[in-house]
Amino acid sequence: MMLYISLFSRYLRVEPPSGCDTVLRDRIRNSLDVPMTEIPRSHPRHASLVLREKLVEGFKQGIVAPEGLIAHGRGEMFDYLIGERTTKGSRVASRAAAALLIQAKHPVISVNGNVAVLCPDDIVRLSEIARARIEIGLFHRTDERISKIQKLLEEHGARDVLGFLPDASLPGLDHLRALCSKEGIYSSDVVLIPLEDGDRAEALVRMGKKTIAIDLNPMSRTARTASITIVDEVTRALPELIKNIEDMRGDSKAAKHALSKYDRDENLEEIAEEMSENLEKFLER
Numbered sequence: 012m013m014l015y016i017s018l019f020s021r022y023l024r025v026e027p028p029s030g031c032d033t034v035l036r037d038r039i040r041n042s043l044d045v046p047m048t049e050i051p052r053s054h055p056r057h058a059s060l061v062l063r064e065k066l067v068e069g070f071k072q073g074i075v076a077p078e079g080l081i082a083h084g085r086g087e088m089f090d091y092l093i094g095e096r097t098t099k100g101s102r103v104a105s106r107a108a109a110a111l112l113i114q115a116k117h118p119v120i121s122v123n124g125n126v127a128v129l130c131p132d133d134i135v136r137l138s139e140i141a142r143a144r145i146e147i148g149l150f151h152r153t154d155e156r157i158s159k160i161q162k163l164l165e166e167h168g169a170r171d172v173l174g175f176l177p178d179a180s181l182p183g184l185d186h187l188r189a190l191c192s193k194e195g196i197y198s199s200d201v202v203l204i205p206l207e208d209g210d211r212a213e214a215l216v217r218m219g220k221k222t223i224a225i226d227l228n229p230m231s232r233t234a235r236t237a238s239i240t241i242v243d244e245v246t247r248a249l250p251e252l253i254k255n256i257e258d259m260r261g262d263s264k265a266a267k268h269a270l271s272k273y274d275r276d277e278n279l280e281e282i283a284e285e286m287s288e289n290l291e292k293f294l295e296r
């Protein structure tokens with residue numbers, strides 16, 4: 012009976028009934044604080060639920076902005092439409108992006124709250140392998156969030172993270188979201204912008220920078236503005252990008268070929284077409 016009440020309360024995420032004895036109440040309360048690892052591996056949506064839990068945990072810790080949770084939900088919808096997998100089109104884009112990063116003189120990876128909690132290890136690994144600086148660039152900027160994100164990245168091995176003390180700003184953008192670092196994004200030639208807001212993506216392109224977006228929405232302004240857009244979920248896109256850089260480094264012919272095979276608008280159209288076919292197939296069932 013105790014087990015039943017405990018499980019039922021956990022399921023409903025409600026307070027234990029007032030009639031329970033205190034030992035039982037404490038046991039149920041503890042069980043309400045479900046850690047991420049308790050998502051059953053057998054759950055058909057395990058991977059997706061783990062990402063959600065990471066974001067919720069990041070939000071509770073003040074790293075992820077509330078808007079970040081909404082942005083993730085929007086991304087999930089597009090991920091459904093591409094079948095929650097890395098498509099052929101996004102592999103082509105990823106190889107072109109790898110080539111661009113290999114050729115870059117001063118590459119920078121822009122990190123926001125969502126990206127920091129979803130894939131800190133991959134960000135650090137990518138910065139090492141692409142010899143890129145990491146800069147925290149927030150849309151909903153507060154010093155508190157920046158320092159928490161910096162601490163998180165450092166715990167995962169990042170060094171010399173930029174962003175806390177901005178000394179430049181992106182022309183044409185108002186508000187705190189314009190702030191950036193002179194030795195980072197401001198003077199970069201190639202910037203990786205996962206989950207970026209459209210205004211900032213456009214401002215970077217106006218500055219003459221080559222940009223690589225990671226964005227599940229092929230229709231977003233960011234996707235349609237960036238030099239290269241990888242339409243994929245960020246936790247799948249980063250390992251793929253790292254693998255491509257490893258494959259291609261030192262092979263300038265392969266890098267040139269990867270860039271020549273990529274056309275942004277054609278690539279986005281192809282992926283949007285695939286989404287629409289998947290939806291049609293679903294409706295025909």
Ligand code: PTJ
Nearest residue numbers: 078079082083086123124149150151206226227228244245
């Ligand atoms: O941490 P901050 O303050 O910098 O804020 C970060 C967010 C994401 C809230 C901010 O940059 C924002 O408002 O972004 P947008 O304009 O909502 O754009 C986010 C884009 O990323 C949308 O097109 C989503 O579909 C897409 N997206 C969301 N989650 C993922 C994703 N793309 C890839 N992988 C994801 N996990």
